[in-house]
Amino acid sequence: MRWTAAVAGLFGVGGLIGATLHAHVLPVPALQQGAYLALFHTAPLLWLSRSQPTLWATLQASFFTAGVLLFTGSIYLRYLAGWTQAAAIAPAGGTLLLLAWGLVLLSSLRKS
Numbered sequence: 001m002r003w004t005a006a007v008a009g010l011f012g013v014g015g016l017i018g019a020t021l022h023a024h025v026l027p028v029p030a031l032q033q034g035a036y037l038a039l040f041h042t043a044p045l046l047w048l049s050r051s052q053p054t055l056w057a058t059l060q061a062s063f064f065t066a067g068v069l070l071f072t073g074s075i076y077l078r079y080l081a082g083w084t085q086a087a088a089i090a091p092a093g094g095t096l097l098l099l100a101w102g103l104v105l106l107s108s109l110r111k112s
Contacts, residue, residue: 004061005049008042011068015039018076026079034075041068041097044104056107060100067096 018035022028041064048061071093077086 001049001051001053001057001061003049004045004065007061007065008045008049011038011045011072012042014072014076015042018072021080028079030075031079034072037097038068038072044100056103056110060103060107063096063100063103067093067098067100069093071097 015035015038018031018038022031022035045061045064048057048064051057070089074086074088074090074093077083
């Protein structure tokens with residue numbers, strides 16, 4: 001699943017940019033949290049990029065990707081683009097991230 005490595009790279013770059021903006025331009029705690037979540041979720045995506053393209057792995061990677069895009073994206077849109085209504089989509093991103101981690105748990109309990 002090569003696309004997950006590309007997404008992990010995108011989240012790594014986006015997370016570092018967000019952290020840099022937080023440190024030097026806009027010290028808003030939510031911006032730091034968004035950057036942290038983007039960076040944190042690069043690791044499972046890189047791990048999934050090395051796995052076999054099963055339905056479980058594809059669902060996990062898809063939920064991680066959509067979750068980070070919605071959660072971190074809503075924070076970036078709110079504080080960097082000034083779109084205050086973007087905060088309304090953060091819970092959907094958080095829910096997708098919970099589902100992704102739940103799938104990691106369930107797939108670890110399955111018999112090989």
